[in-house]
Amino acid sequence: MDSDQPVVDPAVTATADDIAAMRIRGAATIADAAAAALATQAERSDAATPAAFERDLRASARELYETRPTAVSLPNALRYVLRGTEGDTVSALQSSTVESAETFRAELEQAQSKLGDIGANRLRDGDIVMTHCHSTDALACIEAALESGTAVEAIVKETRPRKQGHITAQRLRELGVPVTLIVDNAARRYLDETDHVLVGADSIAADGSVINKIGTSGLAVNARERGVPVMVAAQTIKLHPDTMTGQTVAIEMREETEVLSADERTAIDGNADGMPPLRVENPAFDVTPPRYVDAIVTERGQFPPESIVTLMRELFGETTAEPWDG
Ligand SMILES: O=P(O)(O)OC[C@H]1O[C@H](OP(=O)(O)O)[C@H](O)[C@@H]1O
Secondary structure, three states, rough: OOOOOOOOOOOHHHHHHHHOOOOOOHHHHHHHHHHHHHHHHHHHHHOOOOOHHHHHHHHHHHHHOOOOOOOHHHHHHHHHHHHHOOOOOOHHHHHHHHHHHHHHHHHHHHHHHHHHHHHOOOOOOOOOOEOOOOOOOHHHHHHHHHHHOEEEEEEEEOOOOOOOHHHHHHHHHHHHOOHHHEEEEHHHHHOOOOOOEEEOOEEEOOOEEEEEEEHHHHHHHHHHOOOOOEEEEOOHHHHHHHOOOOOOOOOOOOOOHOOOOHHHHHHHHOOOOOOOOOOOOEEOEOOOOOOOEEEEEOOEEEEEEHHHHHHHHHHOOOOOHHHOOO
């Protein structure tokens, strides 16, 4: 099939829908799913010409890219896979894309496990770790610590509005970690019992700022005030190349229904008494300035946030153009 319209495989659209609706979520998991979707697009392509194949692949990447704006692991994954797409025939393009996606996914897994080993070195036997949201990179550190015989306990913040803390609590309990679940507002009280705050990241900016689930910055400020170190577990795929040239990271604003149910909205509107409608805002992420972060743990070692730009230059050079814009 070869019309002027790009052909995006339904599996790609399904993955994009799942990412947008957060049925697939977490920065690393999103990157993995996006790479897998591009491989499926390539495998199932019946493009008649190399140009049509590339057009369809770029359209697929764009559809995946437009799902959520904050986690840079998504565009970084798409860039990686598309850069590996090469060949003069459709079949060569298909196999190079699939191979590139497979390599990416394998590297992602390896990076997380390496990062876990490095992060685990910061934890001591008997430590109590406070978590926010659900981060597979953060959990990799705890898992590696447990594997090397370091026992830890966890205080898990619920993480409103979507309560991803419940996923963290479940995973930690499966690993045998004693867990105390708290509401977000109780965090400062429990910092007195905490040895480390451990969070993940959706993006890391060139100045070392950490973009992570809403509530991270308040937690980090309170942790600093209490003298509790803040450790951010983030594979290098979370490094945001555009921030090297001064761009800021877009913060996703999600639907009001995550905060206020339809019934609650009706009840409030029913009591409005001529007042304008209640405004609800629901930012999914916030920015923690580098001065509140003690270490960013990556698969390439741990870094003080201020020095992360050196690693970014080494990994990305100057090229951050989007291959799907071509
Ligand atoms: O890559 P990993 O470490 O799994 O997750 C990183 C971050 O992704 C999540 O975002 P969301 O729940 O998708 O909005 C959280 O903010 C979490 O800290």
